Every structure is written in C-alpha cells, then in structure tokens.
Amino acid sequence: MRRRGEATKSMVTISDVAKAVGVATSTVSRALTQPGRVSEIMRKRVESVAIELGYSPNPQARSLTSGRTQSMALLIPGATNPYFFDLIRGTQTEAKVRGYRHMLVDTEASAEIEATALAELPRVVDGVVLTGSRLTDSQLLEVSRRIPLVVVNREIEGVQSVVVDTSAAVAQALTYLASLGHTRTVFLGGPSDSWSSRRRWEALQRAAAQLKIDCVHIGPYMDMQSGAAAADAALHHGATACLFFNDMLAIGALRRFAERGVVVPRDISVVGCDDIFGADFCNPPLTTLTAPIDQVARIATDMLLTRLLGLPLPRQHEKVSAHLTVRQSTGTVPTKARRRSEAVRRA
Numbered sequence: 001m002r003r004r005g006e007a008t009k010s011m012v013t014i015s016d017v018a019k020a021v022g023v024a025t026s027t028v029s030r031a032l033t034q035p036g037r038v039s040e041i042m043r044k045r046v047e048s049v050a051i052e053l054g055y056s057p058n059p060q061a062r063s064l065t066s067g068r069t070q071s072m073a074l075l076i077p078g079a080t081n082p083y084f085f086d087l088i089r090g091t092q093t094e095a096k097v098r099g100y101r102h103m104l105v106d107t108e109a110s111a112e113i114e115a116t117a118l119a120e121l122p123r124v125v126d127g128v129v130l131t132g133s134r135l136t137d138s139q140l141l142e143v144s145r146r147i148p149l150v151v152v153n154r155e156i157e158g159v160q161s162v163v164v165d166t167s168a169a170v171a172q173a174l175t176y177l178a179s180l181g182h183t184r185t186v187f188l189g190g191p192s193d194s195w196s197s198r199r200r201w202e203a204l205q206r207a208a209a210q211l212k213i214d215c216v217h218i219g220p221y222m223d224m225q226s227g228a229a230a231a232d233a234a235l236h237h238g239a240t241a242c243l244f245f246n247d248m249l250a251i252g253a254l255r256r257f258a259e260r261g262v263v264v265p266r267d268i269s270v271v272g273c274d275d276i277f278g279a280d281f282c283n284p285p286l287t288t289l290t291a292p293i294d295q296v297a298r299i300a301t302d303m304l305l306t307r308l309l310g311l312p313l314p315r316q317h318e319k320v321s322a323h324l325t326v327r328q329s330t331g332t333v334p335t336k337a338r339r340r341s342e343a344v345r346r347a
Contacts, residue, residue: 012055020049037310071101071125072304075117077109077132078223081248082276083293084131087152090297091129098305100126109191109222111135122147127304129297134193150304152296154195155317160307162300162318164291166273169322170200171207173243173271173289176324178211181333182241182269188230188253189219190245197245200273204243221245227252228259235260240268240333247272247279247288254282254329265331275325285327296320 018025023042030037031046038046049055074091076084088104095102103125107114111134118135121128127148133140137156143149150160177185187204190197201217208215218233227244231253234242244250250272257264264270264284272279272288279286299318306313 012053014055016053017046017050017055020053021046068126068308069101069124070099071103072301073103073105073117073121073125073128075105075107075114075128075130075133077107077114077134079104079106081223082278083246083248083274085277086293087131087297090294091301094298094301095305098301100305107132107134109134111193115139118143118147126308129300129304134191148304148307150300152300160303160313160316162296162303162320164196164293164296164322165319166196166200166289166291166322167203169289169291169324170203170243170273172324173287174204174207174211174213174215176326177241177243177269177271177330178213180241180269180331183213183333184237184239185213185215185241185243186234186237186239187215187217187219188221188234188242188244188249189217190249191222192220194220194245200245219245221249224248224252227254228256231256231260231262234268235262241271241330242268243271243273245273247274247276247286250286250288250329251278251282254284254286258283264329267334269330269333271330280327284329287327287330288325289322290325291320291322 014025014028018028021028027038027042028046031043032050072095074088076087078084092102105117107117109132114134118128127150129150129152130140131152133151133154135143140149140151140154140156141158144159150162152162153164155161155163174185185208187201189201197220204215216237216239218230218237221227221230227249230244230249234253242253244253250270254264254270257268262268270286272286275288275290279288299320303313303318
C-alpha cells in the first residue's frame with residue numbers, strides 16, 4: 001500500500017526518482033536518456049527505482065529541457081510496396097523500445113518531395129532513417145550534416161548505412177539457372193537512379209562472365225505496372241530465364257506471361273528479389289532473393305538512436321546477407337531452347 005503523502009504513479013516526477021535514489025535530477029536524466037554517461041550500477045539503480053515508483057517520462061517536457069523531440073522519421077518511396085512493411089514495423093518497434101516516437105513519410109519516389117521533407121524534418125525529429133532515396137550522394141551527404149541520418153541499401157562515404165548485400169545472392173541465382181541449362185538470361189533492372197539495381201547488375205555481369213553465359217540488361221522499370229512491359233521485353237530477347245530487380249516487377253511479369261499463354265517455368269523461368277509478402281503464394285510461387293528486412297530495420301534504428309544518445313558506434317556501415325529461395329517459378333530450360341543454344345554453340 002502506498003504511504004500517505006506519496007505521489008501516485010501518474011504524479012511521479014523525475015525529482016521524485018532523484019530524491020528516492022539520493023542523487024541530483026540531472027543524474028537521473030542521464031541514467032534514463034544517456035546511460036553511457038553514468039556507471040552501470042547507477043543506471044540499474046535509477047531504472048529500478050523509476051520502475052518501482054511508476055515513473056513515466058513526459059516526451060514533451062523532455063524535449064523542452066533537452067532541445068530534442070524524442071522522435072525519429074522513416075522515409076520510404078512508397079507505402080503500398082510490401083517490401084517496406086517489415087521495415088516500417090521493425091523501425092517502429094525498435095523506436096518504441098528506446099522511448100522514441102516514430103514518424104512515417106512517403107516520398108512517392110519523388111526526389112523533390114524527398115528533398116522538401118528532409119529540409120523540414122530537422123525542426124520536428126531528432127534523426128532520420130532513409131530508404132529508396134532518389135537524391136544524389138552529395139545531396140545526402142549535405143543532409144547528414146544537418147540531421148543525423150542512416151540510409152538503407154545505399155553506401156555513401158561519411159553517411160551511416162545498412163545494406164542488404166545481394167551481390168552473392170544474385171550470383172547464386174544465376175549459377176542456379178545455369179545448372180538448369182539456361183544460357184540466355186536477362187536482368188530487368190529497376191529505376192535508373194537505383195543504387196541497388198546498379199549493384200545487382202554489376203554482380204550479374206561478373207557471374208555471367210565466370211559461367212560463360214549470356215545476361216542482358218533491359219530497363220529501367222519502375223513498379224508492378226511495368227511488369228507487363230518487362231515480360232514482353234524478356235520474350236522479345238529470346239530469354240529462357242529472367243531475373244527481376246524486385247518481386248513487384250516479377251509478379252507483374254507473371255501476370256503478363258499468363259495473358260500471353262507463356263507457362264512459367266515450362267517456357268521461361270522467373271527470379272525475383274526481396275521475398276515480399278505474397279511472393280510465396282502468387283502463381284506460381286516465386287523463386288526470389290530473401291533478406292531479413294526486419295533485422296535491417298532494427299540495425300538501422302539502433303544505429304541512429306545510439307548516435308543520438310552520444311554513444312560510440314561499432315561501425316559506420318553494416319551489411320546483411322541475402323540468399324536464394326527456390327520455389328516453383330524456375331525450372332529446366334525448355335527443350336527447344338536448349339537445342340537452339342547447342343546449335344548456336346556448334347556453329
């Protein structure tokens with residue numbers, strides 16, 4: 001039972017915690033918001049007393065004294081793209097655990113909207129996690145000088161980043177296709193300003209040279225609606241297997257192939273990238289590159305908030321591996337195509 005005169009949980013202040021611990025309020029503040037600046041013993045004692053008293057920090061009051069908002073923003077190029085679902089969920093969860101509010105900004109894949117948002121955000125948030133940026137490296141470097149910034153799937157010297165390393169995975173995918181007899185492959189690339197698309201194409205070129213098979217770049221393509229055009233282009237080039245920049249494009253292509261009476265994987269094999277929600281129950285289930293996006297989200301948010309707390313960072317850049325997940329959209333090269341390829345080689 002609470003003693004007479006003791007504050008109720010809703011009334012407990014940082015001063016009450018400081019009085020119970022027997023230290024200054026500034027020490028309690030540091031223990032709760034910048035634990036690296038107090039001893040481990042003090043941090044645990046302050047946290048224990050705060051929990052016992054039912055102390056809950058007021059974000060608005062904290063921002064007035066610290067000059068910080070206790071908020072972070074996640075910028076994505078399209079909120080309807082399933083690829084970003086785990087990124088949104090992961091950053092929200094990590095921010096909540098660390099006592100930060102989470103703001104979601106959809107830049108609509110527009111460099112202008114993105115630039116405007118990044119110019120305005122320093123007034124309302126303490127830091128930003130950014131993915132799918134349409135800005136140049138120099139522009140993002142300038143942004144990082146105005147506000148703490150972590151970019152996802154983009155490497156820029158001087159800017160913190162978390163990257164899904166798909167280089168090994170796309171090489172694995174091409175090797176797998178080659179093992180099925182495919183020698184005429186195409187890469188349906190993403191937006192021309194996509195860093196990830198360029199990196200995947202570079203990795204495919206190296207792998208194709210080692211495997212001594214053809215791999216042609218076609219594109220750029222933007223979204224699922226572009227999947228039909230990408231499918232038509234792959235057929236026009238006589239490819240027996242195609243690798244898509246992402247699953248949205250690949251799923252759009254699957255629909256187009258079905259419309260044209262092209263059976264996947266009997267007539268052509270399809271490989272996507274990202275393993276988004278739905279990739280495993282489209283028709284046919286999509287062979288794709290899989291990466292733990294929720295892990296990427298947690299790492300990026302932790303990097304940002306660690307920096308905001310003034311703690312040393314272990315690394316400026318983090319990489320997360322991807323791997324090939326084989327489903328029913330890939331198969332052996334069609335017999336006619338195999339014979340045609342063999343005839344070309346003999347000639």
